[in-house]
Amino acid sequence: MLIKNIEQRIIINKIVSLGTVAFAVIIVLAGFFFAYKMIQDSRKSIYILDNGVPVLAKQTDVLLNRPVEYKAQIELFHRLFFTLAPDDAYIKENIQKSLYLIDDSGKKEYTNLKEKGFYNQIVASSSMVSIHTDSISLNMEQKKFSFYGKQMITRKSAVITRKLVTEGFFEDIIRSPNNPHGVLLKNWRILDNEELSNQTKNSY
Structure with missing residues (x-):
């Protein structure tokens, strides 16, 4: 037992x-x-710079959010590149920031506009230049984009509105303070910049 x-x-x-x-x-x-x-x-955490302050944006899937970031980068580049004031320092600062987001095709277009005297005309005529984004289309297979918008040039005597259509490609790169979305635009070119309207301001 x-x-x-x-x-x-x-x-x-x-x-x-x-x-x-x-x-x-x-x-x-x-x-x-x-x-x-x-x-x-x-x-899956993404940090977005808000006036230089990193803000954590939690995403369900980073890959799902990339198209949004691609469009944000494209819009940011165009806003920086085409938002101008009659101030050489302001123009250079905006252009410098925009060139961090693009390959040498951006520098070539900047040099082309500079040689044509575009920036000198902005300063001499005390003009303000801004853009309005209508739409941005993406081809994810080819990693190609098309930007559609309007460019407004406000002068003392008139407001000129021009069509702005551009295209280019994009690729993923490492995120940095100068490129928070981690996207590089490539082979960018302006397709259409024709004048749509020229409205004279009323003088009193």
Whole structure:
């Protein structure tokens, strides 16, 4: 009888020991799983600069958000490149910021406009230049974009509205303070910049 009790206790001890080991293994595996999950979730976090301050934007999936960032980068580049004031320092600052977002095709267009005297005319005529974005289309397979908008040149005596249609390509790069979206625009060119209207201001 004593031997039988000892055997039963040994069996119970084995079951308890195996159960403890199995429970410990489950806890360790669960720990690894949740740690992996946390790492994956952290990779889905996007930081957006708001006036130089990094703001965490949590996304369900970074890849799902990329088209939004592509459009934001395209809009940002055009706004910086075409928003001008009759101030050489302001023009240079905006152009410099915009060139961080694009390859040498942006510098070529800037040089072309500069040689034509476009920026000198802005300063000499005390003009303000701004743009309005109508739409941005993306071709995700070719990584190509088309920008449609209007360019407004406000002078002392008139407001000139011009069509602005451009196209180019985009690619993913490492994010940086100068390029928070991690997108580089490439082979950019202006397709259409014809004048739509020239409204004379009323003088009193």
